[in-house]
Amino acid sequence: MINKLDAALNFHQTALRVRNERQELLASNIANADTPQYKARDIDFKAAMQAAMHPASSTGTATGGLQKTDSGHMQGQPNQGYAGPGDPLFRTVTQASVDGNTVDMDAERNAYVDNGIRYEASLTMITGQIKKMLTAINGQ
Template identity: 55%
Template sequence: MIGKLDDYLRFNETALNLRGQRQQLIASNIANADTPNYKARDIDFNSAMKTAMAQATAQPGEMAKTSTAHLSAKSTGGSGANGIPLLYRNIQQGAIDGNTVDMDAERNQFADNAIRYEAGITMISGQIKSMLTAIQG
C-alpha cells in the first residue's frame, strides 16, 4: 500500500526536490554576484528530472543517500545532489573581474523557479485531497 502511494507521489516529489536544489543554486549565484571570478551555475531541469526519475525507479532495493557526505559507487565531481550535473551559465554580459552572474537573469530565474515550485506544491496538495476524498467516500 505504501509503495503505491510512493509511486503516486514520486513524480511531484522528485520535481520539488529538483526545484529546491535549483533555487539554492540560483540563490548562491545571487549571493556571489560581487565575487571575482565566480562562475554562475545552474541545472538543466528537464534532463535532471529524467535522470532523477530513472534513478528513483531503477533499483528499489538500493539505499537512498540522505547526505552528500555518503559514499557512492561512482564519483559525483562537478555534480549536485543525486548526481545531477551542474552546468555553467552562458555569459550574457562579461565583467572585468571574471564574474559571470547577470543579476537580471538570476532574479528572473529565481522568480520563475519559485512560481514553478509553488505550482508543484499545489499539484501535490491536489493529489492528497483526491486521495482523502477517495478514502472518505
C-alpha cells in the same frame, strides 16, 4: 497500497527536490554577484528530472555515466570530473565582466522567480493529489 501512494506522489516529490536544489543555486548566484571570479551555475531541470526518475538509464550506469568497456580499464568513480544529468553546470556567459564574474543579475532574478512559481505550482498539485486521495479513502 503504500507502493501506489508512493508512486502517485513520487514525481511531484522529485520535482520539489530538484526545484529546491535549483533555487539554492540561483540564490547562491545572486549572493555572489559581486564576488570576483565567481562562476554562475544552474541545473538543467529536464535532465535532472530524467536522472532522478530513471537513475540507471539516464547516464548509462549508476556511476555517473562511466562505463568499463575493457577489462584493462580502471574502475571509474561516480561523478569524478563528470557533469551528468542534473549536476550543476556553469551558466553561459552573456556579458563579460572585468573581474571574471559570470552572474547576470537580470537572468538570475528571472530564473529565481520563475523557479519559485514553478515550485509553488508543484506544491499546489501535490496538495490536490493528497486531497483527492483523502476523499477516496473517506468515501465521499
